[in-house]
Amino acid sequence: MNGDSFIKYMARQSRSNNSTRAAVADKREAILRAAITVFARNGYFNSKVSDIAGEAGIADGTVYLYFKSKEEVLHSVFDRLMEEMISEGEKELEGIIDADKRLRRIAQLHLEKLGSDRNLAIVAQVELRGSTKFMEEFSAAGFGQYLDIIRQTFIEGQKQGVFRQDLNATVCAKIFYGALDEMVTNWILSKKSYALAPMADTVMEVFFGGVLKK
Amino acid sequence: MNGDSFIKYMARQSRSNNSTRAAVADKREAILRAAITVFARNGYFNSKVSDIAGEAGIADGTVYLYFKSKEEVLHSVFDRLMEEMISEGEKELEGIIDADKRLRRIAQLHLEKLGSDRNLAIVAQVELRGSTKFMEEFSAAGFGQYLDIIRQTFIEGQKQGVFRQDLNATVCAKIFYGALDEMVTNWILSKKSYALAPMADTVMEVFFGGVLKK
Amino acid sequence: MNGDSFIKYMARQSRSNNSTRAAVADKREAILRAAITVFARNGYFNSKVSDIAGEAGIADGTVYLYFKSKEEVLHSVFDRLMEEMISEGEKELEGIIDADKRLRRIAQLHLEKLGSDRNLAIVAQVELRGSTKFMEEFSAAGFGQYLDIIRQTFIEGQKQGVFRQDLNATVCAKIFYGALDEMVTNWILSKKSYALAPMADTVMEVFFGGVLKK
Amino acid sequence: MNGDSFIKYMARQSRSNNSTRAAVADKREAILRAAITVFARNGYFNSKVSDIAGEAGIADGTVYLYFKSKEEVLHSVFDRLMEEMISEGEKELEGIIDADKRLRRIAQLHLEKLGSDRNLAIVAQVELRGSTKFMEEFSAAGFGQYLDIIRQTFIEGQKQGVFRQDLNATVCAKIFYGALDEMVTNWILSKKSYALAPMADTVMEVFFGGVLKK
DNA sequence: AATGAATGAGCATTCATTCAT
DNA sequence: TATGAATGAATGCTCATTCAT
Numbered sequence: 001m002n003g004d005s006f007i008k009y010m011a012r013q014s015r016s017n018n019s020t021r022a023a024v025a026d027k028r029e030a031i032l033r034a035a036i037t038v039f040a041r042n043g044y045f046n047s048k049v050s051d052i053a054g055e056a057g058i059a060d061g062t063v064y065l066y067f068k069s070k071e072e073v074l075h076s077v078f079d080r081l082m083e084e085m086i087s088e089g090e091k092e093l094e095g096i097i098d099a100d101k102r103l104r105r106i107a108q109l110h111l112e113k114l115g116s117d118r119n120l121a122i123v124a125q126v127e128l129r130g131s132t133k134f135m136e137e138f139s140a141a142g143f144g145q146y147l148d149i150i151r152q153t154f155i156e157g158q159k160q161g162v163f164r165q166d167l168n169a170t171v172c173a174k175i176f177y178g179a180l181d182e183m184v185t186n187w188i189l190s191k192k193s194y195a196l197a198p199m200a201d202t203v204m205e206v207f208f209g210g211v212l213k214k
Numbered sequence: 215m216n217g218d219s220f221i222k223y224m225a226r227q228s229r230s231n232n233s234t235r236a237a238v239a240d241k242r243e244a245i246l247r248a249a250i251t252v253f254a255r256n257g258y259f260n261s262k263v264s265d266i267a268g269e270a271g272i273a274d275g276t277v278y279l280y281f282k283s284k285e286e287v288l289h290s291v292f293d294r295l296m297e298e299m300i301s302e303g304e305k306e307l308e309g310i311i312d313a314d315k316r317l318r319r320i321a322q323l324h325l326e327k328l329g330s331d332r333n334l335a336i337v338a339q340v341e342l343r344g345s346t347k348f349m350e351e352f353s354a355a356g357f358g359q360y361l362d363i364i365r366q367t368f369i370e371g372q373k374q375g376v377f378r379q380d381l382n383a384t385v386c387a388k389i390f391y392g393a394l395d396e397m398v399t400n401w402i403l404s405k406k407s408y409a410l411a412p413m414a415d416t417v418m419e420v421f422f423g424g425v426l427k428k
Numbered sequence: 429m430n431g432d433s434f435i436k437y438m439a440r441q442s443r444s445n446n447s448t449r450a451a452v453a454d455k456r457e458a459i460l461r462a463a464i465t466v467f468a469r470n471g472y473f474n475s476k477v478s479d480i481a482g483e484a485g486i487a488d489g490t491v492y493l494y495f496k497s498k499e500e501v502l503h504s505v506f507d508r509l510m511e512e513m514i515s516e517g518e519k520e521l522e523g524i525i526d527a528d529k530r531l532r533r534i535a536q537l538h539l540e541k542l543g544s545d546r547n548l549a550i551v552a553q554v555e556l557r558g559s560t561k562f563m564e565e566f567s568a569a570g571f572g573q574y575l576d577i578i579r580q581t582f583i584e585g586q587k588q589g590v591f592r593q594d595l596n597a598t599v600c601a602k603i604f605y606g607a608l609d610e611m612v613t614n615w616i617l618s619k620k621s622y623a624l625a626p627m628a629d630t631v632m633e634v635f636f637g638g639v640l641k642k
Numbered sequence: 643m644n645g646d647s648f649i650k651y652m653a654r655q656s657r658s659n660n661s662t663r664a665a666v667a668d669k670r671e672a673i674l675r676a677a678i679t680v681f682a683r684n685g686y687f688n689s690k691v692s693d694i695a696g697e698a699g700i701a702d703g704t705v706y707l708y709f710k711s712k713e714e715v716l717h718s719v720f721d722r723l724m725e726e727m728i729s730e731g732e733k734e735l736e737g738i739i740d741a742d743k744r745l746r747r748i749a750q751l752h753l754e755k756l757g758s759d760r761n762l763a764i765v766a767q768v769e770l771r772g773s774t775k776f777m778e779e780f781s782a783a784g785f786g787q788y789l790d791i792i793r794q795t796f797i798e799g800q801k802q803g804v805f806r807q808d809l810n811a812t813v814c815a816k817i818f819y820g821a822l823d824e825m826v827t828n829w830i831l832s833k834k835s836y837a838l839a840p841m842a843d844t845v846m847e848v849f850f851g852g853v854l855k856k
Numbered sequence: 857a858a859t860g861a862a863t864g865a866g867c868a869t870t871c872a873t874t875c876a877t
Numbered sequence: 878t879a880t881g882a883a884t885g886a887a888t889g890c891t892c893a894t895t896c897a898t
Contacts, residue, residue: 027857045259049893050860059859061895070893100426154425163425171416172425174400175393182392183385202385210424211368211377211386212314241882263868273884275870284868451861473687477889487863492890528854582853591853599825599844600853606824607817614816630813638852639796639805639814640742691872692881701880703874712872 040119044127082142099157107200115196242280254333258341296356313371321414329410456494468547472555510570527585535628543624670708682761686769724784741799749842757838
């Protein structure tokens with residue numbers, strides 16, 4: 001005995017092919033966006049699942065239809081961010097051949113991306129680091145890949161003869177990333193409001209030419 | 215008023231001045247050390263007060279004789295670290311006049327300090343950032359001071375004519391700190407075991423001279 | 429926007445209006461009844477929230493869906509009792525005009541009400557007094573109102589010419605209430621089992637006529 | 643090897659006969675007084691042993707040299723009060739033969755005693771009732787004895803022909819006590835400041851003559 | 857799929873009591 | 878006797894997760 005009405009039956013039919021998948025993605029997306037807002041506001045550990053659900057305008061239980069746990073929500077935020085940064089980066093870097101120009105473009109993209117969404121930046125910089133376990137086990141993949149892109153670009157530059165060959169590419173990649181990262185962290189914590197993206201230029205200036213007077 | 219003998223009175227005084235105060239400091243110290251170990255292992259939020267007490271070999275309640283709350287333990291870890299880094303730094307830098315040499319020494323000290331205590335480094339890098347609130351409200355003082363020392367040194371170098379005057383000192387300080395910070399973070403997360411301190415050289419090499427081939 | 433059928437929507441509505449509200453009231457009620465039992469058995473401070481939950485046959489956390497805290501449970505017990513005694517009293521006294529008959533009816537109702545639920549009486553007599561704060565801040569309203577009804581009735585009797593006009597109404601109301609109260613307290617503490625309500629007659633006899641032989 | 647000084651030794655000797663016992667009684671007394679103050683302020687369950695010790699100007703542990711537990715302190719407060727009221731009462735009533743005069747004197751003494759020490763009254767009225775267990779198990783003896791003195795006096799009055807013989811002495815004793823008790827309770831809770839003792843007259847007036855107009 | 861009431865494991869903190877000094 | 882640092886059992890409350898509807 002199925003109590004469903006005809007109307008509901010039709011509605012389910014119409015949903016089942018295209019729109020279902022899209023709707024699912026939409027709601028997942030909405031939850032992730034809500035999570036970023038909430039995590040940025042209170043931190044991961046101080047955020048309740050019900051806060052996320054409330055922010056997303058859904059019931060608490062619904063979160064569990066799209067994510068296995070609160071932790072998985074956090075991982076998904078990170079995964080999506082890394083995925084986006086890498087894929088967007090690849091697209092943007094497609095035509096750029098010179099390693100120095102590629103590196104400069106990476107710096108710009110990095111700061112543009114995080115500078116355009118303060119909440120996302122907060123979660124990325126602060127919350128995602130709130131757990132050694134997380135850093136070790138989960139972020140490894142995405143983050144390592146990101147750092148590797150920088151490293152490969154640096155090596156390419158060394159081959160191209162633009163970058164000094166006496167420097168360790170891995171360490172240089174870290175320095176480069178660390179410098180950018182610090183720009184973001186300070187931007188988040190700053191009480192003043194300023195654009196993040198333009199700082200890419202100064203970073204590149206120093207990274208390329210150093211601070212010593214010649 | 216008090217039936218105690220003079221000798222006994224003096225003994226008690228001397229105890230309460232020397233050994234008691236020392237004992238109190240010792241236990242506080244022991245708790246902090248235990249907390250660093252435990253926080254490094256599980257993260258702040260996943261650490262129980264009873265874990266800290268257990269690690270320190272004391273009863274749960276005893277923690278509260280020395281700290282007001284679990285949170286205060288975390289803050290104390292941070293405060294002590296910043297204090298140490300700043301005071302040790304000041305002592306080490308005393309005789310060094312050249313800004314470039316001072317900066318190099320700061321880099322070395324930073325990596326030596328954190329490189330000598332992996333747990334402390336983990337807490338410093340990972341746990342202390344696990345809370346936006348924490349970063350904003352508490353670390354502000356110590357961390358800001360630390361960054362300012364670097365900035366002042368840089369400005370000094372600009373005056374001395376060693377550093378380029380067209381660069382913004384604040385941004386350069388952040389780049390310098392960010393690069394060092396990333397060395398530490400990667401060192402912590404790395405599965406390989408290597409010395410952290412020597413990386414100061416490469417960082418200085420890049421920070422000073424840049425990566426571009428001349 | 430919602431794929432639910434109209435029928436289903438209506439069904440849910442009617443459920444949330446009737447049965448849901450009733451169910452909520454039922455569970456609140458069940459918790460209050462459980463609390464009275466538990467408080468009567470062990471006293472407020474020696475009762476655990478889990479005792480109340482256990483007695484009510486629900487999980488610990490469920491108590492907090494209906495009450496903000498353990499303390500609020502106690503207050504609710506008291507509030508409900510005062511409310512009931514006053515509203516039931518007003519209903520019962522409606523047609524009674526003579527002040528002496530009203531007073532007698534109040535005495536009967538008071539002892540009937542508490543005499544019909546030993547646990548409730550225990551909580552009312554013993555637990556609710558276990559805190560000066562409670563007596564001062566919370567019971568003020570209800571208890572004061574109750575005592576005032578007695579006082580007004582006494583004044584009415586003085587106007588009607590049944591009661592001596594040389595007596596202070598407030599003090600007489602307290603004597604009346606105090607006498608009844610002591611009946612209840614002794615009944616609770618007594619190891620013998622006897623009916624409480626009939627004692628109203630003796631109290632009225634003494635209160636009306638005094639103990640002196642004429 | 644005993645480190646005690648000669649002075650201390652002599653001091654101990656001088657204390658050991660008379661003054662020791664007195665000193666012990668004094669400190670016990672001081673603790674009880676402190677306890678009354680503290681219990682009156684916060685209630686028994688909300689009072690810490692360290693509060694009592696602090697109020698008495700001694701160390702926490704010292705309380706346990708004079709009392710077995712916090713609960714025993716409460717019982718001692720009660721025991722001493724009952725003892726005092728009964729022994730003082732007996733002394734005061736010694737020469738009084740007429741039962742009505744005895745009863746009037748009891749009422750006066752009761753209100754004088756509690757009216758002279760608000761904190762004691764608070765503890766007696768409010769805190770000592772905060773536990774069914776307490777009322778049942780401990781106060782039984784003292785309180786029962788007190789009520790019995792009233793009852794016996796009433797019976798005496800019936801024999802003397804002053805009191806009506808158709809009334810149950812036990813119930814009358816309770817009414818009498820209940821009326822007095824309520825005077826005290828209201829006095830404690832009242833925000834206005836007034837003398838408690840004079841209310842004995844009104845209580846006797848009503849108890850003896852009743853409220854009905856003749 | 858969506859709901860949200862119910863669950864119950866988990867934990868920071870308190871405080872009566874002890875005991876070495 | 879007196880101290881007060883140390884203990885550790887005890888508990889109110891939270892919140893991630895489940896599941897009947």
